[in-house]
C-alpha cells in the first residue's frame with residue numbers, strides 16, 4: 437500500500453519485499469514484483485500457510501531468514517533511514533516471523549528496525565488475540581519501536597473485518613505515509629522547520645509501543661473540491677467529504693487553526709487508542725501548502741502536546757506539500773497504557789489456561805498391561 441502511494445505520487449520513498457508461508461497471500465499483491473515475493477516454509481507447509489500456528493511461523497522464519505535478508509539486501513540497503521516490518525500480529529506467519537526477522541535485521545544493520553503491527557479484531561477469535569499478545573511481548577524486546585494499528589478500533593460495527601481491509605489500509609497509509617515521507621523531506625530542507633529522519637528516530641528511541649493521531653482540514657471554502665488522494669489524502673480517498681471539510685481553515689487565524697488541528701489529531705481516534713498522557717515523547721508534524729504552515733502555530737501546538745504527555749520531549753516541524761488540505765500528524769511514542777493491550781493480555785492469559793486444562797484432560801484408560809482385542 438505504501439508502494440501504491442509512491443507510484444501515485446511519482447516517488448520512490450519506500451522499497452519493499454513481501455514474505456509469507458501462504459502462496460495465495462503473496463499472489464494477491466499488486467505492487468510488489470514477483471521476484472520480491474518470498475515464499476518460505478515450502479518444504480514444511482507446501483505453500484498453504486501455517487494457519488494460526490505462530491510458533492511454526494517463527495520456526496520457518498528462523499530457518500529461512502537468510503533468504504529473506506538477501507531479498508532485502510537486493511533492494512539496496514546502503515541509503516535507508518530505517519527498516520520497517522509490517523505485519524498482522526494475529527495470524528501465524530506475521531505474528532511468529534516478525535520478531536525473528538527484526539532480531540536478524542538488528543544483528544546485521546545499524547539502522548533502527550521498527551514494526552508496524554496490526555492487532556486483530558476480537559471477532560477473529562481468541563487464538564488471534566493470543567498470538568498477537570505473544571508476538572507483541574516479543575516485539576517490545578526485539579524492535580526499536582512498534583507502531584500499533586488496532587483493526588478493532590477502526591472497523592465499523594457490523595462490518596466484516598475482511599471487507600474493511602482496504603479502508604483500514606487507507607487509514608494506515610494516510611498516517612504513516614505522511615510521517616515517513618516527512619523525515620525524507622528533511623534532507624531536501626524545503627520547509628521552514630522541516631523534520632529530519634533523525635528527529636523521528638530520536639522520538640522513537642524509548643522503544644515500546646507507539647501510536648499515531650491524525651486530523652485534516654480544508655484550506656479552501658470550496659466544498660466541491662475533494663482532492664483527497666495524494667500525500668495527505670492517502671490512496672483511494674475514502675475520506676468523506678463532510679469529514680474533510682468539517683473545519684474550514686480560511687478566514688480563521690492561522691496560528692489558531694494549526695493549534696486546533698493538532699489538538700484534534702491527538703484527541704481523536706489514534707491508531708491504537710490509548711491514554712496519551714502516558715506517552716514518553718511526541719512528534720508533531722503539520723503538512724500542507726507553505727502559506728498555511730504557521731510557525732508560531734506549530735510551536736504553540738508543540739507546547740500544548742508537551743503539557744499533555746508524560747515526558748517533555750516534543751519534536752516537530754512542517755512538511756510543505758501542494759494540497760488544498762492541511763494535515764496534522766501526532767506521533768505519541770513509548771506509551772504506558774492502552775486498554776486494548778490490556779484486554780489482549782487478559783484474553784491471552786485465559787486462552788493459555790484453557791489450553792493447559794485441555795492438556796491435563798485425559799480420557800479414561802483401563803490398565804495399559806491389558807492387551808486390546810486389536811490395534
Ligand SMILES: Nc1nc2c(ncn2[C@@H]2O[C@H](COP(=O)(O)OP(=O)(O)O)[C@@H](O)[C@H]2O)c(=O)[nH]1
Pocket residue numbers: 456458461485486487523524525526527528529530531554555556557560564587601602604605
Ligand atoms: N488492516 C489490515 N489488517 C490485515 C490485512 N490483512 C490481514 N490483516 C490482519 O492480519 C491478521 C493476520 O493475517 P493472516 O493472513 O491470518 O496471517 P499471516 O499471513 O499468517 O501472517 C489478520 O487476522 C488481520 O487481523 C489487511 O489488509 N489490512
Ligand SMILES: [Mg+2]
Pocket residue numbers: 456458461485527
Ligand atoms: Mg496470511
